Amino acid sequence: MPRRNNERPGRRQPHGRTQRQKRMPGRNRDEYGKSFRCLHCRLDVSKSAPGTAHRNHCPNCLSSKHVDRSCPGDRASTCHARMEPISIAVRGDGEWVIIHRCVGCGDLGSNRAAGDDNALALTRLAVTAIRHLGSPLRIQLAIPPE
Amino acid sequence: MSSDKNGSPLPASFSCMRCGISVSTNTPSSRIRNHCPNCLTSRHTTTREPRTTDGRCGARMQPISIAVLRGGDWALIQRCTGCSELADDHVEPDDNQLLLIRLAVRPLAQPPFPLEHLGALWAAG
Numbered sequence: 069m070p071r072r073n074n075e076r077p078g079r080r081q082p083h084g085r086t087q088r089q090k091r092m093p094g095r096n097r098d099e100y101g102k103s104f105r106c107l108h109c110r111l112d113v114s115k116s117a118p119g120t121a122h123r124n125h126c127p128n129c130l131s132s133k134h135v136d137r138s139c140p141g142d143r144a145s146t147c148h149a150r151m152e153p154i155s156i157a158v159r160g161d162g163e164w165v166i167i168h169r170c171v172g173c174g175d176l177g178s179n180r181a182a183g184d185d186n187a188l189a190l191t192r193l194a195v196t197a198i199r200h201l202g203s204p205l206r207i208q209l210a211i212p213p214e
Numbered sequence: 215m216s217s218d219k220n221g222s223p224l225p226a227s228f229s230c231m232r233c234g235i236s237v238s239t240n241t242p243s244s245r246i247r248n249h250c251p252n253c254l255t256s257r258h259t260t261t262r263e264p265r266t267t268d269g270r271c272g273a274r275m276q277p278i279s280i281a282v283l284r285g286g287d288w289a290l291i292q293r294c295t296g297c298s299e300l301a302d303d304h305v306e307p308d309d310n311q312l313l314l315i316r317l318a319v320r321p322l323a324q325p326p327f328p329l330e331h332l333g334a335l336w337a338a339g
């Protein structure tokens with residue numbers, strides 16, 4: 069289980085955008101190579117992961133990049149903005165699926181959780197809805213308002 | 215009667231594909247209702263978008279999870295059983311609260327790793 073370090077100071081490059089442009093010659097390697105750089109926490113992420121053929125999210129912060137359009141691995145989107153994890157869904161076989169929303173265009177996407185994803189980050193995401201119980205639910209469950 | 219972006223009138227009610235009940239498109243929040251408040255299902259042809267782009271498949275969209283919007287409100291995440299497209303929709307005050315809660319707690323009820331191992335890390339924040 070990776071350490072919890074989503075908010076590790078100094079992880080995010082202060083001039084990330086400029087540096088990214090300087091790295092343009094290496095971009096093909098990033099897009100189609102064996103690893104990618106997380107748009108959120110800047111971690112270098114290997115594309116091969118236990119349990120999935122197309123790793124498209126960062127195992128540390130669970131962020132992704134909008135590259136697929138209709139199905140995982142099609143690489144048909146030209147948006148390329150960051151996709152933030154917004155929810156965990158559970159498939160019929162019990163597998164966890166991360167739901168992402170693109171911060172650029174609002175599109176939704178999904179990706180199976182990988183075996184080496186940060187378990188604490190996954191669990192945080194899984195309890196987000198419970199942490200934000202609306203007032204009708206609080207009344208129904210007899211939970212006092214915050 | 216409300217109308218969509220192209221000005222064509224929307225029906226005042228629809229019948230749910232799953233449980234068959236007749237559902238008013240009006241909601242307490244005055245947003246246009248897309249999903250059945252009883253079973254949280256909708257048809258994959260949306261009233262939220264102009265008819266011109268509405269090449270949706272018409273299959274049943276089933277609720278798969280809950281997300282939290284910026285303001286803290288709940289959104290329902292649905293996946294189409296026909297084409298697998300994802301959609302999100304506002305949770306309405308008269309939606310079936312028990313189904314909403316079941317969706318919200320389902321991941322924790324079926325974790326892919328033992329939560330016992332997380333206890334100390336979780337407590338540490």
Ligand SMILES: [Zn+2]
Nearest residue numbers: 106109126129
């Ligand atoms: Zn990351």
Ligand SMILES: [Zn+2]
Nearest residue numbers: 134147170173
């Ligand atoms: Zn996008």
Ligand SMILES: [Zn+2]
Nearest residue numbers: 230233250253
């Ligand atoms: Zn229904």
Ligand SMILES: [Zn+2]
Nearest residue numbers: 258271294297
């Ligand atoms: Zn569909």
